[in-house]
Amino acid sequence: MDELFESLEDPEISELIGKDMSETWSQEGISKPPYDTAVLLERINQTKTSHLRVTKRKRNKQWKVWSSIAAILVLSLLGGGWFWNEINKEEQEKWQYRRAEIGEVVPVVLPDGSKVWLNAASEIRYLETFSIRNVEITGEAYFEVEEDKGRPFTVKTGSVTTRVLGTSFNVRAYKEDQNIQVTVRTGKVGVGKRQEGMATITPNQQISYSLENDAFAFSEVDASSLCSWRNGDLIFENSTFQDAVVILEKHFGKQFKFENERLKTCRFTSKFSGKESLDHVLEVLSKLNGVTYKVEDGTVYFDGKKCL
Structure with missing residues (x-):
């Protein structure tokens, strides 16, 4: 128990815990932590002080209790993002969903004025406020993005991210597909698995990511023809x-x-x-x-x- 408290008091370990918490919140889409990290660490320190005051006669009896308390506090720090995401149902309900059923092509106008066409059996979701221009899709969608240099437009499809400022392009990522394909009709598009090191493609170029081989491939295509599915x-x-x-x-x-x-x-x-x-x-x-x-x-x- 003493070793646990001493570890938490170590500045390097505290910093690692803070980084882990930040990564957890980021993965869960939480921009603001549900508690003050410094306050929680201070409470742990206070718990340590109280623990050291326990008499030797009671030490063995209370050891399990303090172990449980410390474990709960540590797990709260490391798993706080998940817990907060679970209890904060109101935030989750602010996602907007649109779907095209079998045999349908559904047009969607996003809050920023950007236009999307969903191909059959496809779905898009985005936050109602759209303060950050991020969308997620499954299936196939054609985008005509309103230009906003201060707010990039990002499309998430599985492990692949497409990032643009203002352009028109097509993304295909059905669950049954072996590849995720991004095709540019106008403008420039960045595609990659991470924000840094994205590959740039221009009109009539297509990038295909192989799920099996974890590799990207480039090709020249007729983008206008490929994107004409939005007309049926x-x-x-x-x-x-x-x-x-x-x-x-x-x-x-x-x-x-x-x-x-x-x-x-x-x-x-x-x-x-x-x-x-x-x-x-x-x-x-x-x-x-x-x-x-x-x-x-x-x-x-x-x-x-x-x-x-």
């Missing part, structure tokens, strides 16, 4: 069959399966207006990739020996 179009540009199936599932509300797993890597380019029937789309895709298909109980099965 189905766009596939050098897409793998597997990536295309993710979009088809969201658009038509059907399940797709491959009888031959090797077909998932087939690549093709095609565009549909979004008004064509599922049968028409399947006919075109089967011819492009040299495969056959069948529909059973609401599920589409692709089969074939190899890609064309």
Whole structure:
């Protein structure tokens, strides 16, 4: 017990605790701590003084009590961010959510005037006040961001962050995707896993982050074509069959399966207006990739020996 109090009194250890607390609050999105760190450390010191006054006769009996108190205080310091986040439900309720259902494209206007289009089965969330221009998405979204040099606009998709000042770009990050893709239509966009060392991409460039390999890859694309899905179009540009199936599932509300797993890597380019029937789309895709298909109980099965 004495060793614990002596450790907490050490300035270096106190500083480490403070840093750990700050990191915890930052991860939980808490800008202001729910208590004064100095006051809590002072209380621990007072607890230490009281502890030393305990008589030798009572020492063994009260040792467990003081150990529990000290443990609770330390855990409160280290886990305070989580605890505060749990009890501060009102703050959590200030998040705003918008969602596009299967087969929908939903336009959203953010509090700063920036415009977002959500592709089918996609969701965006942001703080109601929007004092900090941060949003989080799952699925696919196209952004037209209002310029504000004093307030960067940040999009969070899993472990990847996209940071801009004023531009138009597309982010795709469905849970089923193997890659997170960011495509720039106008302006410049910074993309990376950390704020520092972000890669910059410009119009008609795309950066793709592989979840499997933890690596980024760059490519030149037709951004206007890729982003035209917001008009209801189905766009596939050098897409793998597997990536295309993710979009088809969201658009038509059907399940797709491959009888031959090797077909998932087939690549093709095609565009549909979004008004064509599922049968028409399947006919075109089967011819492009040299495969056959069948529909059973609401599920589409692709089969074939190899890609064309």
